[in-house]
Amino acid sequence: MALNLWRFASPQVIYPIAGRMAPMFMAAALALALAGLYIGFFVAPTDFQQGESYRIIFIHVPAAWMSMLIYVVMALWCAVGMIMNTRLSFMMALALAPTGALMTFIALWTGALWGKPTWGTWWVWDARLTSELILLFLYIGFMSLHAAIDDVRRADRAAGLLALVGVVNVPIIYFSVQWWNTLHQGASVSLTRAPSMATTMLTGMLVMALAAWMYSIAVSLIRLRAIILEREADADWVREQIAPALRGAST
Amino acid sequence: MEAVLDTARENRTGLAGAFVSVVQRDLLLAVRRRADVLTSFFFFIIVVSLFPLGVGPEPNTLREIAPGVVWVAALLASMLALHRLLAGDYADGTLEQLVLSAQPLTVLVLGKILAHWLVTGIPLVLIAPLLGLQFDLPGDALAVMALGLLLGTPVLSMLGAIGAALTLGVRGAGGLVALLVLPLYIPVLIFGAGAVSAAMSGQSVEGHMSLLAAFLLFSVVVAPWATAAAIRIAME
Numbered sequence: 001m002a003l004n005l006w007r008f009a010s011p012q013v014i015y016p017i018a019g020r021m022a023p024m025f026m027a028a029a030l031a032l033a034l035a036g037l038y039i040g041f042f043v044a045p046t047d048f049q050q051g052e053s054y055r056i057i058f059i060h061v062p063a064a065w066m067s068m069l070i071y072v073v074m075a076l077w078c079a080v081g082m083i084m085n086t087r088l089s090f091m092m093a094l095a096l097a098p099t100g101a102l103m104t105f106i107a108l109w110t111g112a113l114w115g116k117p118t119w120g121t122w123w124v125w126d127a128r129l130t131s132e133l134i135l136l137f138l139y140i141g142f143m144s145l146h147a148a149i150d151d152v153r154r155a156d157r158a159a160g161l162l163a164l165v166g167v168v169n170v171p172i173i174y175f176s177v178q179w180w181n182t183l184h185q186g187a188s189v190s191l192t193r194a195p196s197m198a199t200t201m202l203t204g205m206l207v208m209a210l211a212a213w214m215y216s217i218a219v220s221l222i223r224l225r226a227i228i229l230e231r232e233a234d235a236d237w238v239r240e241q242i243a244p245a246l247r248g249a250s251t
Numbered sequence: 252m253e254a255v256l257d258t259a260r261e262n263r264t265g266l267a268g269a270f271v272s273v274v275q276r277d278l279l280l281a282v283r284r285r286a287d288v289l290t291s292f293f294f295f296i297i298v299v300s301l302f303p304l305g306v307g308p309e310p311n312t313l314r315e316i317a318p319g320v321v322w323v324a325a326l327l328a329s330m331l332a333l334h335r336l337l338a339g340d341y342a343d344g345t346l347e348q349l350v351l352s353a354q355p356l357t358v359l360v361l362g363k364i365l366a367h368w369l370v371t372g373i374p375l376v377l378i379a380p381l382l383g384l385q386f387d388l389p390g391d392a393l394a395v396m397a398l399g400l401l402l403g404t405p406v407l408s409m410l411g412a413i414g415a416a417l418t419l420g421v422r423g424a425g426g427l428v429a430l431l432v433l434p435l436y437i438p439v440l441i442f443g444a445g446a447v448s449a450a451m452s453g454q455s456v457e458g459h460m461s462l463l464a465a466f467l468l469f470s471v472v473v474a475p476w477a478t479a480a481a482i483r484i485a486m487e
Contacts (some may be wrong), residue, residue, distance in 0.1 A: 134437060137434040176462075
């Protein structure tokens with residue numbers, strides 16, 4: 001029997017699946033974060049140039065990676081929603097946006113904390129910092145536009161179009177800012193050449209990156225469930241199956 | 252081309268006829284409501300004039316900040332003018348008729364953007380060298396500034412049109428447009444202001460100008476299409 005993937009485009013089908021998957025991803029996130037922090041703080045050696053302050057990269061770099069990845073994934077769901085006209089895709093995009101904004105904010109904040117002892121300043125108008133700040137603006141724009149439109153269907157499509165315009169613009173903004181000014185060190189990790197850092201540091205960072213993935217998936221699924229309930233409040237399956245159970249749990 | 256446009260103007264038929272009609276209509280409306288147009292023009296002049304008062308009249312400082320100040324003011328002025336582009340037509344139903352028309356909405360939108368730029372962008376290009384003189388910019392930098400604005404302001408109108416279309420009939424549209432559009436304006440600002448700075452330090456401006464021209468061509472292709480899609484979303 002062929003597996004019908006379209007089944008998973010239905011909020012009714014996804015709601016219980018997301019409910020079962022979210023705790024698993026959350027547990028994985030916790031375990032990986034504990035392991036990553038242990039490697040980062042106790043196993044990884046002290047950097048000979050930056051001392052102990054470099055250890056913030058175990059949070060900073062995964063958050064920065066996630067901030068960019070989540071925007072692309074969000075735009076992808078918006079594109080799927082626009083093309084296939086599926087409601088769930090837009091709900092996914094909406095569920096991802098706050099996590100993306102949070103990751104962007106963490107990347108900026110930890111970067112400032114790291115910049116003070118290392119560069120001697122909280123903030124510089126450097127290419128990467130500036131483009132990360134602009135990314136935060138794009139997330140905020142997406143969420144504000146969605147929040148400003150009452151009709152959910154229109155809000156989904158308008159915010160989706162904005163996300164797509166943003167994703168076309170992100171490389172342009174990134175390169176223009178890069179040519180404009182740069183101080184941030186180049187990427188230490190790349191797929192094409194050997195990493196320029198100790199193996200344990202790299203391991204710690206990759207484990208933390210995986211933890212960030214798991215966390216982002218878990219909270220997005222939890223948020224997705226909330227969005228589904230909110231939008232499908234009048235659907236039969238919510239009224240008959242979910243609402244009584246929720247009411248029972250609260251009393 | 253001219254002959255085609257002439258016949259189109261007479262008959263008002265076909266794609267070119269529709270395009271010309273939209274441009275003519277919007278220009279006529281702008282002429283009838285001059286105050287609307289002049290607001291963003293004077294806004295531009297006032298914002299630029301505020302900086303010497305805030306920063307102080309030291310000529311070397313002024314010369315250094317002039318490119319950025321003029322460009323940021325141009326960004327803000329062109330953003331301020333965006334509400335004129337679609338909101339009025341949305342309120343009185345004209346936009347709905349454009350969506351229903353037999354001609355492709357993308358082309359009609361391009362006409363509206365062109366008319367909007369002729370009315371709000373061109374005045375900025377023309378007055379900017381005069382404002383640059385107040386900041387003691389040398390002659391070649393003034394020419395570069397005007398040329399940069401000539402290439403850059405249409406890009407601002409195009410990107411702004413997307414924001415204006417997305418916020419049609421939305422609560423607090425004015426502030427929201429700023430939030431949506433200003434981050435997208437950043438590349439134009441960087442290379443527009445960069446060209447003037449490069450000209451002042453005696454470097455070649457060809458790279459900056461080429462990139463501005465590239466943004467212009469890219470946005471001509473993409474922006475009317477995205478704006479038309481956003482208008483359709485608002486009309487549903």
